[in-house]
Amino acid sequence: MAASQNGDDPPVAPDFNLIDEPWIPVVTLDGGAETVSLADLFRRAPELRRIDGEIGTQSFALLRLCLAILQRAFDHYLDEGYDPVPMVEDLREQWTDAAVPDIVDYLAQHRDRFFLFHPTAPFFQVAGMTTDKGEVSSLNKIVAERPPFLATRSRRGLRSIDPADAARWLVHVHAFDVSGIKTGVAGHPRAKGGKVYPEGVGWAGQLGGLHLVGANLKDTLLLNVAAAEVDANRRRRDLPPWEREVAVVGEEQHLAERPFGPVDLYTWQARRVRLVGSRDAVTGVVLTYGDRFVIQERQDLLGVEPMTGWRYSKPQTAKYKRDIRMPREHRAESRLWQGMGPLVRPVNLRPVEEGLPSRLIDHAAKLVLAGSPLLPNGLVRLQAVGAVYGSQSSVLDDIYEDDLDLPAALLDPQNPELRQAAIDAVDAARAGANAARQLGENLAKACGASRESLEGPKERAQENAYSRLDGPYRAWLRTTLPALGPIAAQARWHDEASRLLDELGREMVAQVPPNAWRGYDAKGKRDDVGRVFVWFRNALAKAFPHRSNTVSDGSVDKKEVS
Secondary structure, eight states, X not given: OEEESOOOOOOSSOEEETTTSOOEEEEETTSOEEEEOHHHHHHTGGGEEEEOOSSHHHHHHHHHHHHHXXXXXXXXXXXXXXXXXHHHHHHHHTIIIIIHHHHHHHHHHTGGGGEEEOSSOOTXXXXXXXXXXXXXXXXXXXXXXXXXXXXXXXXXXXXXXOHHHHHHHHHHHHHHOOOSOEEOOTTOXXXXXXXXXXXXXXXXXXXXXXXXEOSSHHXXXXXXXXXXXXXXXXXXXXXXXXXXSOOOSSOOTTTTTOOOSHHHHHTOOOEEEEEEEOSSOEEEEEEEEOOOOOGGGOGGGGGTOOSSOEEEOHHHHHHHTSOOEEEOOOOTTSOGGGGHHHHHSOGGGSOGGGOBOOHHHHHHHHHHHTTOTTSGGGEEEEEEEEEEEETTTTEEEEEEEEEEEEEGGGGOTTOHHHHHHHHHHHHHHHHHHHHXXXXXXXXXXXXXXXXXGOHHHHHHHHHHHHHHHHHHHHHXXXXXXXXXXXXXXXXXXXXXXXXXXXXXXXXXXXXXXXXXXSSEETTEEOOOHHHHHHHHHHHXXXXXXXXXXXXXXXXXXXXXXX
16 A cells, blocks of 8 residues: 655665664673664673664574675685684784774675665665656555554554664565566566565575573674685675675576675665655655565575475475575474474484574584683574564564573584483473373363364463463573583473473363263263373373383372362
8 A cells, every 4th residue: 555656765865874873772791771873782782781773683684784884894714714713813802903893894895885875876775766656655565564463553653764773674675575466667677567576585484583692792793704605706795785786676696696696685675665765754655576586496505594494395305306404483382492303413413304403503502612701601503583473474473582592512513412411301391291282182081172163272281381381491401411411401301391291291180170080971971080180190101101200100180189
């Protein structure tokens, strides 16, 4: 829906330079909230906790933009043959004296490409882009709502936003924009009847996003900046938009060969955009599809994009007649630790259907071996962010956010037993949650529920089981496993997890009505509560065979659970 018919060109004079103007929201180490410019973000990175966007996906998109800047500013270190691990350690020690001057000099070289409003080269936009009729869309095309059901702002607030706000959503829309039909702007090579038909979500929106988190923003940036290792020939062509030719409506040059590296991916121009407005206010946007690529045809990308894991796709493998791996998206209903196997299992020990881990895990393992001070308290903290799309990816249904502290010893290649113990503990938890799920179904049957109404009780029981185990597993992984070692820690986990799920099962039984204990109804005999609880306890015994405590496998009555 068009917000207006005003297709006025951007201001003639360049304005609102992102290097100098405050536009990136951050949290300071003492918990304060501020907004900083790009230059100040890097200067003050040691005193900042994190980038703090309006929604998690915005924070992730802004972090990737900052990493692209760092990767380019530090490129000469790699040309000198520096190994990434000692390179980031040196830069950590010399942040103020060496790193910041390099970053500031790099930004100064490309200053003209960081103007939000510019007559020929506005940042992340196409100057003068318009439709045949000069329509301008409303700002809800780029301002994402925080799902589910909680809007980031009122519709009245979307009539205009300030340029700092617009800049943040501009970065976000390239990374996470939904699919669906877009405006067919003048000159678009794929426009038909004033429309461009769906070409998928932004690149970051396809990822199960992961990044390492340090004690402050400086450490976070350094932990992630050199995570992908790219050969020198490819790295020379791995450029962000501000080092390329000014964007036009059509596709960029050499698109079939790209992306060349992580910088290209962090700043991928999946859309063509023009903001309508000025320093006073941004009132509309022109938005359509931009650079596209098919991941199935670019499998060399797996070593270039470090901020996601990869899943094996059987259907795509059959279609392309070679092994195909796709980004492993986060599942909205699942916690990060529930995917421990795909997350940390070494490549040489994982089945093909488990795909490949994120390159960040290998990078973190190198930092562990080097005894890096970038990993405080012997922990590797992973932050996960992802978009969950619905209705043919045309709407944003949810935003996935989770974090996980991994003990550094877990990633030591010389200690594979620790990794396996962490994975086995998750497998046991999964079996225990499945036992709770089955109990939920069986109790519903004992209460006389119809087959059509069983799904809800099953899912609630399974989710309650994982909720009971969530905090205890994280604590066990962080402290108990590295302290006790794999064998003793496994027994401790089986003890605690089976106790927690047995308590959950008792609570579930206590909530059923008296008729569920009878074992029959008008339709005849059926399994009663006592019988299905015995099945549940037997399933727990199989799920947690190494527990040192014993749970009676005998029958249960009303008094026992009341």
